[in-house]
Amino acid sequence: MTSLHWFRRDLRLGDNPALMAAADSGAVLPVFVLDPALWSAAGDPRRAYLVRSLRALDGQLDGRLLIRRGRPRTVLPHLVREVEAEAVHVAEDCAPAGRRRDEAVEDALGVPLIRTGSPYAVTPGRVRTGGGEGYKVFTPFRRAWQDHGWHSPAPDHRAALSKLDLVDGGRSDDLPDADPPEGLTLPDAGEEAALDRWAEMLDGPLAHYDTERDRPDLDSTSRLSVPLKWGEIHPRTILADLARRRSIAADTFRGQIAWRDFHADVLFHTPSARDTSLTAVLPDDSWAEGAEEREALAAWTAGRTGFPLVDAGMRQLLAEGWMHNRVRMVVASFLVKDLHVRWQRGAEHFMAWLIDGDVPQNQLNWQWVAGTGRDASPYFRVFNPVRQGQKFDPDGQYVRRWVPELRDIPGKAVHEPWKLPRSAAPDYPEPMLDHGAERAATLEAYQEHRRR
Ligand SMILES: Cc1cc2nc3c(=O)[nH]c(=O)nc-3n(C[C@H](O)[C@H](O)[C@H](O)COP(=O)(O)OP(=O)(O)OC[C@H]3O[C@@H](n4cnc5c(N)ncnc54)[C@H](O)[C@@H]3O)c2cc1C
Structure with missing residues:
Protein backbone atom coordinates (compact mmCIF):
# COMPACT_ATOMS: atom_id res chain seq x y z
CA MET A 1 0.00 0.00 0.00
CA THR A 2 1.18 3.53 -0.79
CA SER A 3 0.38 6.60 1.26
CA LEU A 4 1.37 10.24 1.19
CA HIS A 5 3.11 11.98 4.03
CA TRP A 6 2.10 15.61 3.70
CA PHE A 7 4.81 17.67 5.45
CA ARG A 8 3.64 20.98 6.89
CA ARG A 9 4.93 22.17 10.25
CA ASP A 10 7.00 19.00 10.74
CA LEU A 11 9.99 19.55 8.45
CA ARG A 12 12.06 16.74 9.97
CA LEU A 13 12.42 12.97 9.83
CA GLY A 14 13.24 12.25 13.48
CA ASP A 15 10.66 12.08 16.27
CA ASN A 16 7.90 12.37 13.68
CA PRO A 17 5.03 10.02 14.63
CA ALA A 18 2.93 10.96 11.59
CA LEU A 19 5.76 10.03 9.24
CA MET A 20 6.26 6.76 11.13
CA ALA A 21 2.54 6.02 10.87
CA ALA A 22 2.87 6.43 7.10
CA ALA A 23 5.99 4.22 7.04
CA ASP A 24 4.24 1.52 9.08
CA SER A 25 1.47 1.30 6.49
CA GLY A 26 3.76 0.70 3.47
CA ALA A 27 5.50 2.81 0.81
CA VAL A 28 5.54 6.58 1.36
CA LEU A 29 5.49 9.53 -1.00
CA PRO A 30 6.79 12.57 0.92
CA VAL A 31 5.19 15.78 -0.32
CA PHE A 32 5.16 19.47 0.53
CA VAL A 33 2.45 21.66 -0.99
CA LEU A 34 3.45 25.27 -1.50
CA ASP A 35 0.12 26.94 -0.82
CA PRO A 36 -0.07 30.40 -2.48
CA ALA A 37 -2.28 31.68 0.36
CA LEU A 38 0.33 30.88 3.00
CA TRP A 39 3.24 31.87 0.80
CA SER A 40 1.93 35.37 0.14
CA ALA A 41 1.07 35.91 3.82
CA ALA A 42 4.50 34.89 5.10
CA GLY A 43 6.85 37.86 4.52
CA ASP A 44 10.29 37.61 2.90
CA PRO A 45 12.29 36.42 5.94
CA ARG A 46 9.99 33.43 6.60
CA ARG A 47 9.69 32.59 2.90
CA ALA A 48 13.48 32.54 2.57
CA TYR A 49 13.84 30.35 5.66
CA LEU A 50 11.14 27.94 4.50
CA VAL A 51 12.87 27.38 1.17
CA ARG A 52 16.14 26.62 2.95
CA SER A 53 14.40 24.26 5.33
CA LEU A 54 12.72 22.42 2.46
CA ARG A 55 16.07 22.08 0.69
CA ALA A 56 17.55 20.59 3.85
CA LEU A 57 14.66 18.11 4.15
CA ASP A 58 14.95 17.19 0.49
CA GLY A 59 18.67 16.55 1.06
CA GLN A 60 17.86 14.18 3.93
CA LEU A 61 15.43 12.35 1.61
CA ASP A 62 18.00 11.99 -1.18
CA GLY A 63 16.14 14.44 -3.38
CA ARG A 64 12.83 12.52 -3.10
CA LEU A 65 10.71 15.25 -1.48
CA LEU A 66 7.99 16.09 -3.96
CA ILE A 67 7.17 19.80 -4.13
CA ARG A 68 3.82 20.77 -5.59
CA ARG A 69 2.52 24.32 -5.88
CA GLY A 70 -1.17 25.07 -5.50
CA ARG A 71 -4.07 24.80 -3.07
CA PRO A 72 -3.84 21.61 -1.04
CA ARG A 73 -7.49 20.72 -1.60
CA THR A 74 -6.83 20.65 -5.36
CA VAL A 75 -3.26 19.32 -5.44
CA LEU A 76 -3.60 16.47 -2.96
CA PRO A 77 -6.65 14.64 -4.36
CA HIS A 78 -4.99 14.77 -7.78
CA LEU A 79 -1.76 13.32 -6.40
CA VAL A 80 -3.63 10.62 -4.48
CA ARG A 81 -5.19 9.46 -7.74
CA GLU A 82 -1.87 9.71 -9.64
CA VAL A 83 0.00 7.35 -7.29
CA GLU A 84 -3.08 5.42 -6.15
CA ALA A 85 -2.45 6.29 -2.52
CA GLU A 86 -4.75 4.84 0.10
CA ALA A 87 -4.25 7.48 2.79
CA VAL A 88 -2.65 10.84 3.51
CA HIS A 89 -0.75 11.18 6.79
CA VAL A 90 -0.24 14.47 8.61
CA ALA A 91 0.67 15.90 11.98
CA GLU A 92 -2.42 17.73 13.20
CA ASP A 93 -2.61 21.47 12.59
CA CYS A 94 -4.38 23.00 15.59
CA ALA A 95 -4.55 26.68 14.54
CA PRO A 96 -7.89 28.01 13.24
CA ALA A 97 -6.86 28.49 9.58
CA GLY A 98 -5.03 25.16 9.44
CA ARG A 99 -8.02 23.30 10.85
CA ARG A 100 -10.32 24.85 8.24
CA ARG A 101 -7.89 23.98 5.43
CA ASP A 102 -7.56 20.39 6.64
CA GLU A 103 -11.32 19.95 6.78
CA ALA A 104 -11.58 21.15 3.18
CA VAL A 105 -8.81 18.75 2.11
CA GLU A 106 -10.44 15.89 3.98
CA ASP A 107 -13.73 16.51 2.13
CA ALA A 108 -12.00 16.52 -1.26
CA LEU A 109 -9.53 13.69 -0.76
CA GLY A 110 -11.52 10.49 -1.31
CA VAL A 111 -9.13 8.61 1.05
CA PRO A 112 -8.62 9.08 4.81
CA LEU A 113 -6.61 12.02 6.15
CA ILE A 114 -4.86 10.45 9.13
CA ARG A 115 -3.72 12.84 11.86
CA THR A 116 -0.98 11.62 14.21
CA GLY A 117 0.60 13.93 16.79
CA SER A 118 0.90 17.69 16.53
CA PRO A 119 3.62 20.34 16.84
CA TYR A 120 3.08 20.42 20.61
CA ALA A 121 4.06 18.24 23.55
CA VAL A 122 0.36 17.93 24.37
CA THR A 123 -2.05 18.53 21.51
CA PRO A 124 -4.18 21.65 22.14
CA GLY A 125 -7.60 20.84 23.53
CA ARG A 126 -6.42 17.80 25.51
CA VAL A 127 -5.60 19.45 28.85
CA ARG A 128 -8.90 20.52 30.42
CA THR A 129 -10.23 21.70 33.75
CA GLY A 130 -12.46 19.46 35.89
CA GLY A 131 -15.41 21.17 34.16
CA GLY A 132 -14.10 20.11 30.74
CA GLU A 133 -13.02 23.59 29.64
CA GLY A 134 -9.71 25.00 28.49
CA TYR A 135 -7.50 26.66 31.12
CA LYS A 136 -7.47 30.44 31.17
CA VAL A 137 -4.53 30.83 33.54
CA PHE A 138 -1.02 29.53 32.90
CA THR A 139 0.02 28.14 36.31
CA PRO A 140 -2.82 25.60 36.70
CA PHE A 141 -2.48 24.78 32.99
CA ARG A 142 1.18 24.00 33.50
CA ARG A 143 0.41 21.71 36.44
CA ALA A 144 -2.30 19.83 34.51
CA TRP A 145 -0.06 19.75 31.40
CA GLN A 146 2.75 18.14 33.37
CA ASP A 147 0.33 15.65 34.95
CA HIS A 148 -1.07 14.77 31.51
CA GLY A 149 2.46 14.04 30.23
CA TRP A 150 3.56 13.19 26.71
CA HIS A 151 4.88 10.24 24.73
CA SER A 152 8.57 9.42 24.48
CA PRO A 153 10.17 10.61 21.24
CA ALA A 154 9.48 8.57 18.08
CA PRO A 155 12.54 7.10 16.24
CA ASP A 156 15.32 9.57 15.43
CA HIS A 157 16.14 10.70 11.88
CA ARG A 158 18.57 7.87 11.11
CA ALA A 159 16.15 5.19 12.31
CA ALA A 160 13.30 6.93 10.50
CA LEU A 161 15.19 7.04 7.22
CA SER A 162 16.01 3.34 7.40
CA LYS A 163 12.28 2.56 7.88
CA LEU A 164 11.12 4.60 4.90
CA ASP A 165 10.31 2.89 1.60
CA LEU A 166 10.13 5.99 -0.57
CA VAL A 167 7.95 6.29 -3.66
CA ASP A 168 9.02 8.45 -6.58
CA GLY A 169 6.34 11.07 -7.18
CA GLY A 170 7.76 12.34 -10.46
CA ARG A 171 9.06 15.79 -11.19
CA SER A 172 8.79 18.43 -8.48
CA ASP A 173 7.63 21.95 -9.15
CA ASP A 174 10.54 24.34 -8.69
CA LEU A 175 10.98 25.96 -5.34
CA PRO A 176 10.62 29.70 -5.82
CA ASP A 177 13.66 31.96 -5.42
CA ALA A 178 13.31 33.45 -1.99
CA ASP A 179 16.09 35.71 -0.81
CA PRO A 180 15.91 37.31 2.61
CA PRO A 181 15.61 41.11 2.62
CA GLU A 182 18.93 42.90 2.16
CA GLY A 183 20.89 43.02 5.40
CA LEU A 184 19.08 40.07 7.03
CA THR A 185 21.17 37.02 7.89
CA LEU A 186 19.31 33.74 8.31
CA PRO A 187 20.39 30.99 10.70
CA ASP A 188 21.11 27.53 9.26
CA ALA A 189 17.86 25.73 8.49
CA GLY A 190 16.89 22.06 8.78
CA GLU A 191 16.72 19.25 11.28
CA GLU A 192 20.45 18.73 11.66
CA ALA A 193 21.05 22.42 12.40
CA ALA A 194 18.21 22.32 14.96
CA LEU A 195 19.62 19.25 16.72
CA ASP A 196 23.10 20.84 16.76
CA ARG A 197 21.67 24.00 18.27
CA TRP A 198 19.87 22.03 20.96
CA ALA A 199 23.04 20.01 21.73
CA GLU A 200 25.00 23.26 22.15
CA MET A 201 22.32 24.61 24.47
CA LEU A 202 22.35 21.42 26.56
CA ASP A 203 26.12 21.52 26.93
CA GLY A 204 26.36 25.24 27.57
CA PRO A 205 23.87 28.00 28.32
CA LEU A 206 21.19 25.68 29.76
CA ALA A 207 23.17 25.49 33.03
CA HIS A 208 22.49 29.19 33.70
CA TYR A 209 19.18 29.51 31.86
CA ASP A 210 17.17 30.33 34.99
CA THR A 211 19.38 33.29 35.91
CA GLU A 212 20.53 34.52 32.50
CA ARG A 213 17.64 34.01 30.09
CA ASP A 214 16.51 37.64 30.45
CA ARG A 215 19.90 39.02 29.37
CA PRO A 216 19.88 39.92 25.66
CA ASP A 217 23.60 40.79 25.82
CA LEU A 218 24.62 37.20 26.67
CA ASP A 219 23.07 35.01 23.95
CA SER A 220 21.91 32.78 26.78
CA THR A 221 18.75 31.38 25.19
CA SER A 222 18.37 28.50 22.74
CA ARG A 223 17.01 30.28 19.64
CA LEU A 224 14.99 27.12 19.10
CA SER A 225 11.81 29.12 18.46
CA VAL A 226 12.72 29.05 14.76
CA PRO A 227 13.12 25.26 14.37
CA LEU A 228 10.15 24.73 16.70
CA LYS A 229 8.01 26.95 14.49
CA TRP A 230 8.89 24.87 11.43
CA GLY A 231 8.90 21.53 13.20
CA GLU A 232 12.58 20.92 12.49
CA ILE A 233 12.69 19.69 16.06
CA HIS A 234 9.77 18.48 18.20
CA PRO A 235 9.28 19.80 21.76
CA ARG A 236 9.10 16.18 22.96
CA THR A 237 12.73 15.65 21.94
CA ILE A 238 13.62 18.66 24.08
CA LEU A 239 11.46 17.56 27.03
CA ALA A 240 12.99 14.08 27.01
CA ASP A 241 16.50 15.54 27.33
CA LEU A 242 15.35 17.96 30.02
CA ALA A 243 13.86 15.09 32.03
CA ARG A 244 17.37 13.67 32.40
CA ARG A 245 18.64 16.93 33.97
CA ARG A 246 17.24 17.70 37.35
CA SER A 247 17.90 21.38 37.91
CA ILE A 248 16.04 24.65 38.35
CA ALA A 249 17.42 25.74 34.98
CA ALA A 250 15.99 22.66 33.21
CA ASP A 251 12.65 23.21 34.95
CA THR A 252 12.60 26.87 33.90
CA PHE A 253 13.23 25.85 30.29
CA ARG A 254 10.44 23.27 30.50
CA GLY A 255 8.19 26.09 31.72
CA GLN A 256 8.85 28.02 28.49
CA ILE A 257 7.83 24.99 26.43
CA ALA A 258 4.68 24.90 28.56
CA TRP A 259 3.96 28.56 27.64
CA ARG A 260 4.21 27.56 23.99
CA ASP A 261 1.65 24.78 24.51
CA PHE A 262 -0.54 27.10 26.63
CA HIS A 263 -0.79 29.75 23.90
CA ALA A 264 -1.70 27.13 21.30
CA ASP A 265 -4.33 25.79 23.71
CA VAL A 266 -5.84 29.25 24.33
CA LEU A 267 -6.08 29.88 20.59
CA PHE A 268 -7.61 26.44 20.07
CA HIS A 269 -10.42 27.29 22.49
CA THR A 270 -10.79 30.95 21.42
CA PRO A 271 -9.87 31.35 17.73
CA SER A 272 -10.95 35.01 17.87
CA ALA A 273 -7.82 35.73 19.96
CA ARG A 274 -5.91 35.87 16.69
CA ASP A 275 -7.28 39.33 15.93
CA THR A 276 -9.40 40.48 18.84
CA SER A 277 -8.47 41.42 22.40
CA LEU A 278 -9.69 38.79 24.83
CA THR A 279 -10.29 41.58 27.35
CA ALA A 280 -10.90 45.20 26.37
CA VAL A 281 -8.83 47.46 28.60
CA LEU A 282 -8.89 50.91 26.96
CA PRO A 283 -11.57 53.10 25.43
C1 LIG B 1 5.47 40.44 21.61
C2 LIG B 1 6.00 39.02 21.51
C3 LIG B 1 5.87 38.31 20.31
C4 LIG B 1 6.33 36.99 20.22
N1 LIG B 1 6.19 36.31 19.03
C5 LIG B 1 6.60 35.01 18.96
C6 LIG B 1 6.45 34.27 17.76
O1 LIG B 1 5.90 34.75 16.75
N2 LIG B 1 6.93 33.00 17.72
C7 LIG B 1 7.52 32.41 18.82
O2 LIG B 1 7.93 31.26 18.73
N3 LIG B 1 7.66 33.09 19.97
C8 LIG B 1 7.22 34.36 20.08
N4 LIG B 1 7.39 35.05 21.26
C9 LIG B 1 7.88 34.32 22.45
C10 LIG B 1 9.38 34.41 22.70
O3 LIG B 1 9.82 35.75 22.61
C11 LIG B 1 10.20 33.56 21.74
O4 LIG B 1 9.68 32.25 21.69
C12 LIG B 1 11.65 33.48 22.27
O5 LIG B 1 12.21 34.76 22.32
C13 LIG B 1 12.43 32.61 21.35
O6 LIG B 1 13.78 32.61 21.70
P1 LIG B 1 14.48 31.29 22.17
O7 LIG B 1 14.11 30.17 21.28
O8 LIG B 1 15.93 31.60 22.33
O9 LIG B 1 13.78 31.08 23.60
P2 LIG B 1 14.24 30.22 24.84
O10 LIG B 1 14.35 31.16 25.99
O11 LIG B 1 15.42 29.39 24.54
O12 LIG B 1 12.96 29.34 25.14
C14 LIG B 1 12.81 28.00 24.65
C15 LIG B 1 11.53 27.90 23.89
O13 LIG B 1 10.42 28.15 24.74
C16 LIG B 1 9.38 28.79 24.01
N5 LIG B 1 9.12 30.10 24.60
C17 LIG B 1 9.97 30.91 25.25
N6 LIG B 1 9.34 32.04 25.64
C18 LIG B 1 8.06 31.92 25.22
C19 LIG B 1 6.92 32.75 25.32
N7 LIG B 1 6.93 33.94 25.94
N8 LIG B 1 5.78 32.33 24.74
C20 LIG B 1 5.72 31.14 24.12
N9 LIG B 1 6.77 30.31 23.99
C21 LIG B 1 7.92 30.70 24.54
C22 LIG B 1 9.88 28.98 22.59
O14 LIG B 1 9.40 27.93 21.79
C23 LIG B 1 11.39 28.91 22.77
O15 LIG B 1 12.06 28.49 21.62
C24 LIG B 1 6.95 36.38 21.36
C25 LIG B 1 7.09 37.12 22.54
C26 LIG B 1 6.62 38.42 22.62
C27 LIG B 1 6.79 39.17 23.92
Missing part, protein backbone atom coordinates in the same frame (compact mmCIF):
# COMPACT_ATOMS: atom_id res chain seq x y z
CA ASP A 284 -11.62 52.87 21.61
CA ASP A 285 -10.89 56.56 21.24
CA SER A 286 -7.62 56.39 23.20
CA TRP A 287 -5.59 54.83 20.36
CA ALA A 288 -3.44 56.76 17.90
CA GLU A 289 -5.09 57.08 14.47
CA GLY A 290 -4.14 58.31 10.99
CA ALA A 291 -0.92 60.32 10.66
CA GLU A 292 -0.14 60.01 14.37
CA GLU A 293 -0.27 56.22 14.15
CA ARG A 294 1.71 56.15 10.89
CA GLU A 295 4.50 58.32 12.32
CA ALA A 296 4.67 56.26 15.50
CA LEU A 297 4.90 53.02 13.52
CA ALA A 298 7.52 54.45 11.15
CA ALA A 299 9.88 55.39 14.01
CA TRP A 300 9.24 52.15 15.90
CA THR A 301 9.71 49.80 12.93
CA ALA A 302 12.92 51.57 11.82
CA GLY A 303 14.40 51.53 15.35
CA ARG A 304 14.53 55.36 15.50
CA THR A 305 12.53 56.12 18.65
CA GLY A 306 15.47 57.57 20.59
CA PHE A 307 15.11 54.87 23.29
CA PRO A 308 18.24 52.69 22.94
CA LEU A 309 16.88 49.31 24.08
CA VAL A 310 13.77 49.67 21.93
CA ASP A 311 15.81 50.69 18.89
CA ALA A 312 18.34 47.89 19.42
CA GLY A 313 15.54 45.31 19.48
CA MET A 314 13.79 46.65 16.41
CA ARG A 315 17.07 46.66 14.50
CA GLN A 316 17.91 43.13 15.63
CA LEU A 317 14.56 42.12 14.14
CA LEU A 318 15.49 43.68 10.78
CA ALA A 319 18.97 42.12 10.84
CA GLU A 320 18.17 38.61 12.09
CA GLY A 321 14.41 38.09 11.77
CA TRP A 322 14.53 37.30 15.49
CA MET A 323 14.57 39.25 18.74
CA HIS A 324 15.33 38.32 22.34
CA ASN A 325 12.20 37.65 24.43
CA ARG A 326 12.85 40.34 27.06
CA VAL A 327 13.34 42.91 24.31
CA ARG A 328 10.19 41.72 22.49
CA MET A 329 8.28 42.54 25.68
CA VAL A 330 9.89 45.98 25.97
CA VAL A 331 9.33 47.02 22.35
CA ALA A 332 5.76 45.71 22.43
CA SER A 333 4.98 47.61 25.63
CA PHE A 334 6.54 50.74 24.12
CA LEU A 335 4.32 50.53 21.04
CA VAL A 336 1.10 49.92 22.96
CA LYS A 337 1.59 51.94 26.14
CA ASP A 338 3.96 54.77 25.09
CA LEU A 339 2.95 55.23 21.45
CA HIS A 340 -0.69 54.21 22.01
CA VAL A 341 -0.77 52.02 18.90
CA ARG A 342 -3.06 48.96 18.94
CA TRP A 343 -1.27 45.66 19.59
CA GLN A 344 -2.57 44.22 16.32
CA ARG A 345 -0.36 46.64 14.30
CA GLY A 346 2.75 45.55 16.15
CA ALA A 347 1.82 41.89 15.81
CA GLU A 348 1.45 42.39 12.06
CA HIS A 349 4.94 43.90 11.77
CA PHE A 350 6.39 41.05 13.84
CA MET A 351 4.67 38.49 11.60
CA ALA A 352 6.17 40.16 8.54
CA TRP A 353 9.73 39.95 9.91
CA LEU A 354 10.08 37.13 12.44
CA ILE A 355 11.35 33.84 11.07
CA ASP A 356 9.77 32.20 14.13
CA GLY A 357 6.59 34.23 13.43
CA ASP A 358 3.81 31.96 14.59
CA VAL A 359 0.17 32.95 15.05
CA PRO A 360 -0.52 31.45 18.52
CA GLN A 361 2.79 32.59 20.02
CA ASN A 362 2.85 35.99 18.43
CA GLN A 363 -0.75 37.03 18.93
CA LEU A 364 -1.04 35.69 22.47
CA ASN A 365 2.29 37.20 23.55
CA TRP A 366 1.20 40.56 22.16
CA GLN A 367 -2.02 40.21 24.11
CA TRP A 368 0.00 39.34 27.22
CA VAL A 369 2.08 42.52 26.95
CA ALA A 370 -0.92 44.67 26.02
CA GLY A 371 -2.76 43.37 29.09
CA THR A 372 -5.64 42.14 26.94
CA GLY A 373 -4.96 38.39 27.19
CA ARG A 374 -6.52 35.83 29.53
CA ASP A 375 -3.49 35.47 31.78
CA ALA A 376 -1.76 38.72 30.93
CA SER A 377 0.61 41.21 32.42
CA PRO A 378 -1.68 43.65 34.28
CA TYR A 379 -2.52 46.57 32.04
CA PHE A 380 -1.15 49.10 34.51
CA ARG A 381 2.33 47.52 34.47
CA VAL A 382 4.18 49.66 31.93
CA PHE A 383 7.76 48.67 31.07
CA ASN A 384 10.23 51.51 31.56
CA PRO A 385 12.53 51.17 28.52
CA VAL A 386 15.48 52.81 30.26
CA ARG A 387 15.31 50.82 33.47
CA GLN A 388 14.81 47.59 31.50
CA GLY A 389 18.00 48.38 29.61
CA GLN A 390 19.97 49.17 32.76
CA LYS A 391 18.79 45.97 34.42
CA PHE A 392 19.01 43.42 31.60
CA ASP A 393 21.79 44.91 29.46
CA PRO A 394 23.85 46.21 32.39
CA ASP A 395 26.98 47.10 30.46
CA GLY A 396 25.11 48.27 27.33
CA GLN A 397 26.69 45.65 25.04
CA TYR A 398 23.42 44.62 23.43
CA VAL A 399 22.57 48.22 22.55
CA ARG A 400 26.02 48.92 21.13
CA ARG A 401 25.84 45.72 19.03
CA TRP A 402 22.68 46.86 17.23
CA VAL A 403 22.81 50.67 17.31
CA PRO A 404 26.07 51.79 15.66
CA GLU A 405 25.38 55.49 16.37
CA LEU A 406 25.84 54.68 20.07
CA ARG A 407 28.97 52.55 19.80
CA ASP A 408 31.30 55.18 21.23
CA ILE A 409 29.38 55.49 24.48
CA PRO A 410 30.88 53.14 27.07
CA GLY A 411 29.07 51.20 29.77
CA LYS A 412 25.48 51.69 30.88
CA ALA A 413 25.51 55.39 29.97
CA VAL A 414 24.45 54.14 26.53
CA HIS A 415 20.90 53.72 27.87
CA GLU A 416 20.53 57.49 28.42
CA PRO A 417 22.46 59.21 25.61
CA TRP A 418 20.43 62.40 26.12
CA LYS A 419 22.32 62.97 29.37
CA LEU A 420 25.59 63.31 27.41
CA PRO A 421 26.75 66.17 25.17
CA ARG A 422 25.09 65.91 21.71
CA SER A 423 28.55 65.22 20.20
CA ALA A 424 28.62 61.81 21.97
CA ALA A 425 26.04 60.44 19.48
CA PRO A 426 25.28 63.15 16.90
CA ASP A 427 23.40 60.83 14.53
CA TYR A 428 21.14 59.22 17.11
CA PRO A 429 17.61 60.68 17.46
CA GLU A 430 16.39 62.50 20.57
CA PRO A 431 13.76 60.53 22.51
CA MET A 432 10.51 60.86 20.57
CA LEU A 433 8.38 61.13 23.73
CA ASP A 434 8.41 61.59 27.48
CA HIS A 435 7.96 58.10 28.93
CA GLY A 436 6.57 59.42 32.26
CA ALA A 437 3.91 61.50 30.50
CA GLU A 438 2.85 58.68 28.13
CA ARG A 439 2.69 56.20 30.97
CA ALA A 440 0.40 58.58 32.87
CA ALA A 441 -1.79 59.01 29.75
CA THR A 442 -2.12 55.24 29.43
CA LEU A 443 -3.04 54.80 33.08
CA GLU A 444 -5.59 57.61 32.82
CA ALA A 445 -7.18 55.95 29.76
CA TYR A 446 -7.27 52.67 31.69
CA GLN A 447 -9.10 54.35 34.59
CA GLU A 448 -11.47 56.04 32.12
CA HIS A 449 -12.35 52.64 30.61
CA ARG A 450 -13.10 51.27 34.07
CA ARG A 451 -15.31 54.28 34.86
CA ARG A 452 -17.32 53.81 31.64
